[in-house]
Amino acid sequence: MKAKAAISDGHGEFYFDSITLGKPAPNEVLVQIKASGICHTDYDHMRHLKLFAVMGHEGAGVVLQTGKNVSTVKMGDRVLLNWAIPCGECFQCVRGAENICEDRPVIRPENRAHRGKPVNASFGLGTMATHAIVPEQAVVKIDVEIPFHSAAILGCGVMTGFGSV
Template structure:
């Protein structure tokens, strides 16, 4: 049986997205059909539309999603019809060298659905991050479904599927922020504010938010920033050092992903401190640092891919914290929208007017 649904498609580079009829097959072996309830509008979706990921158009966009499993294919025992799930793009294989070494959060061979969703004319679609959740239903690998408490609001829960998890994990998993640490976060959009929330959860004593917009710095205070720095007005490296006794922060998280912000992060950390890059650079960007400084300052320079998360471990734990009132996922939701409003949401995102627009189906 084929399911006919509506979905948001990017047909060509930099062209406005369109609402199209999508044909979704019944799940085959190892697959799950999910009825999507909510899906966040992430910068990665905009990167797909702009051709910044690859040129495998047309794309079925959307990946920060929560919903209910409608059907499963042969051999699936992770989830069952009726399960409330968050979709993830790290369905661990269990067989690659990372998994076999007990590091599934670095799985090098994550799984996606084998069958393709198509347009009405049979054109195969490339689902964003193997998910494609700006649609009423989507087909994924069963391992991409993480079962969580069904009482959690889908508008909030779905955000753990990408950006919020990336920021939280950059602080907690990659940066290994500990009690009493000083942390600086450069860039206070959705990912950066999630990193701030993660640093607060981890018990950081001082959390310094850096951005060029006062509006975003005000958002950061709500997520746990103890100090703010407007880097349009003040040298952020000097400001972070001043706020940390002249030494620099224990952990500095670059949630922007540009050579300038990475250099700021590098020099704003304490000796033997940690730099975490979680902002996504573009292919043409280059970084130049004196090798002697890299050697002489010690510490660690890390990149955080999906917040180094393990969905089966992290999603239920974070939902529990949300349910306890210790992690305010609702605060990331600036607005809820309909499927046909995704293009407008991209414009608001580009202008910095929202933390997250969330499509509700």
Template sequence: MPQQVQGVIAPGKNEPVRVETIVIPDPGPGEAVVKIQACGVCHTDLHYKQGGINDEFPFLLGHEAAGVVESVGEGVTDVAPGDFVILNWRAVCGQCRACLRGRPWYCFDTHNAEQKMTLLDGTELSPALGIGAFAEKTLVASGQCTKVDPEVSPAVAGLLGCGVMAGIGAAINTGQVGRGDSVAVIGCGGVGDAAIAGARLAGAAKIIAVDIDDRKLETAKKMGATHTVNSRSDDPVEAIRALTDGNGADVVIEAVGRPETYQQAFYARDLAGTVVLVGVPTPDMKLELPLLDVFGRGGSLKSSWYGDCLPSRDFPMLVDLHQQGRLDLAAFVTETIGLGDIEQAFARMHDGDVLRSVVVF
């Protein structure tokens, strides 16, 4: 029978979020109901609230989550009730041209649950990134559930569901940072700091953190940055070049999503270097670059989709690295909060006071 749980919705553009009763249907074919144990407060959730993603209000917010599978629908074989899972928002189809070419991390037909969760009056909810995990339970496609070691803390495991995976993957998967490389990361929020951690994991020799907030730069050092640049007072392009023998960095990761910072990344890389865009721009933003410069500098200009990750491959690996003490996921958790504290968490995020707030159920 359908269940009623408490969840946080964004009722309309820029309206305060509120806790409502959510109706969760029984899982249908290929679906699973997951009891949420923890869910991070990601900037993407704030984008949803602000109408920056689309206008399909009301949204059931939350997507950086971990929990336990409670029930599954017909035909589900990859997970079973009792499995501890991290939720992902790119369940690969296995049949599109990317999957059939052996590149499932680019899957062009990712999917979510077919059924809709609703309010008590029947109003259909749009789950953030197809997940909707600021709720005691949620309904997802079974392919959105990735089993990992249940010994890991849900509060840190859930962060791999979005921001931390996006940043680490931007460095390792998309940017293909190698041993001895120089790396610059522009924007040191959760995703940028994760890119720094990823560059350190990959063996980068020099990791340059760029931000306008000295507090964030101090945190970036703890994540593995070897040098910092405050771009409010210093030209980041010149600073990065000065720190790389005048050449520019081998890989520059843009974790802001703005034309100004992308141009900085473009000119701060070495000849034949790589720029990775992992920051999410808004629909109105435009980029203008001299085409001759694009040609003359060579190299690669890449966009990183979810860190180009394959959850079934990357989530268990990163959990293992965390348990071995080689990846400090707990360092990303600034505070744990309750379901009724999300509006205040958005304010602290906007003011740069937290790296991640995590709702713990």
């Protein structure tokens, strides 16, 4: 499917363009993004890291489609996106330190393309887009009443503040 996205050019600018998202592969989830936060790290990505990528790493939305083996969410679920994506199986994950996972899951590269070539996304998410394909471990089902624009910042801004405190 086609999606619209904000893409950093790696040289201090960004622009809006179409990206192509494939059908979710096993353990991948297609999310319709309803809200995205803007983080200072997005500014860093745009200006300092020479990163050509779909921007945004905090967001919330609705599951549109799931790949095989996805068991924690289903179509229609409201979810927030988490950039500290734990594999659940490495040494750090097994000992309960998922935040420093050593083998973060990524999507099949061809499932996110720009002008026919695979394109990166900020922290593997790319929430500044109408849609995103992410690993199943990157989505957390929202089971409380909270607006999307509030849920969107839980994945980075809120957790960074919590961690600092």
